[in-house]
Amino acid sequence: MKFDRIALSATGCAAVLLLSACGGKEEGGSPVPAPAPTSTSAAASSPATSGTVPVSNADATAPGSELKVGDRAVVPFKYGTDKTGTVAITVKSIELGPKEDLAAYGDKAKGMTPVYIRMTVENVGGTDLTYSTVRLRAVGPNNKSTGVIITGETPNCQSETAKKDFKTVGATYDTCELQAVRDGGEVGGATYSDGDGYKDDPIVWKK
Numbered sequence: 001m002k003f004d005r006i007a008l009s010a011t012g013c014a015a016v017l018l019l020s021a022c023g024g025k026e027e028g029g030s031p032v033p034a035p036a037p038t039s040t041s042a043a044a045s046s047p048a049t050s051g052t053v054p055v056s057n058a059d060a061t062a063p064g065s066e067l068k069v070g071d072r073a074v075v076p077f078k079y080g081t082d083k084t085g086t087v088a089i090t091v092k093s094i095e096l097g098p099k100e101d102l103a104a105y106g107d108k109a110k111g112m113t114p115v116y117i118r119m120t121v122e123n124v125g126g127t128d129l130t131y132s133t134v135r136l137r138a139v140g141p142n143n144k145s146t147g148v149i150i151t152g153e154t155p156n157c158q159s160e161t162a163k164k165d166f167k168t169v170g171a172t173y174d175t176c177e178l179q180a181v182r183d184g185g186e187v188g189g190a191t192y193s194d195g196d197g198y199k200d201d202p203i204v205w206k207k
Contacts, residue, residue, distance in 0.1 A: 052126035053169050055086040063201035069094060073203050074124055076195050077134070085127035089134060090120045091205040092174075094190050099183070101154040112148055115179040116157045117190045123162075126169035132162045134192075136205075138179035141188035143204055150180040 061073040072090045097114035115138045123129055138146050153159045153176070160175035181187055193202035 053124070055125045060086070061203055063197040063203065065203050067091075067203065067205045069205055069207060071205065072122075073192065073205075075192060075198065075203070077129065077132070078195060079129060079132035083127070083129050083132055085123065085129050086125035087129065087134065088122040088124050089136070089192060090122070091136070091190055092118045092120060094118075094138070094187060094205070094207045096181070096187065097154065097156055101156055102180075109180075111183050112150070112180045113183055113185070114150075114154060114157065115146070115181055115187045117177040117179060118157075118174070119177065120172055120174050121162070123166055123169060123171040126167070128167035129162055130164050130166050132166070133159070134175070135194060136177045136179075136190045136192055138181065138187050139189050139191055139204065140181070141186050143188065143191070146179065146181045146185060146187065148180045148182060150178055153178055 055074070055076075060075055061067075065073065067073060069091050072088050074086060074088045076084075077087045078084045093116070095116050095118075097116050099113050101114050102109035102112060117136050117138060119134070119136065121134050137149075140146050157176040157178045159178065160173055162171075162173055165171055166173065177190070179187075179190075187207060189204050189206040191202040191204050193199050
């Protein structure tokens with residue numbers, strides 16, 4: 001699939017990148033104001049166990065697994081060059097947001113409807129994964145790309161990172177992944193495609 005690239009920069013908020021499945025030449029967008037950041041809180045549980053727990057590949061959710069919203073997937077995880085471990089991802093909901101949530105990004109977001117993927121991330125192995133982030137992607141009903149890639153956040157979908165206590169078994173945090181579909185399009189689920197084995201055969205949570 002061929003994509004046009006439209007970049008939107010944000011002040012005081014994560015930068016936003018939109019790619020639309022129109023095909024054609026590359027376009028550079030002008031910086032636009034982002035929504036004013038709102039206060040959020042990341043949920044972190046008090047871990048019942050300290051230290052680390054060996055997690056074998058046999059414990060991981062197999063590449064290509066098809067799950068339902070609410071199901072938990074255990075995956076090997078690498079962040080940056082020096083943080084590795086095992087996390088569990090539980091997708092709690094996949095929902096369309098109001099178009100107005102993208103209004104602050106101007107004309108570049110016209111014709112798009114936001115998708116909010118809400119999840120809980122748990123440290124399973126107990127290694128130091130502080131300040132890491134987990135990425136999921138929205139897909140259509142056929143498990144194919146929605147044709148739009150967007151990164152960033154809105155007041156109703158705040159992207160959280162793991163906090164400084166995310167280095168013990170059982171530590172958790174909640175976050176929201178902002179995705180999008182073209183107006184009138186459908187979202188069928190979310191995928192995890194990071195790490196060995198998952199890039200070409202992602203885990204899918206069906207809506």
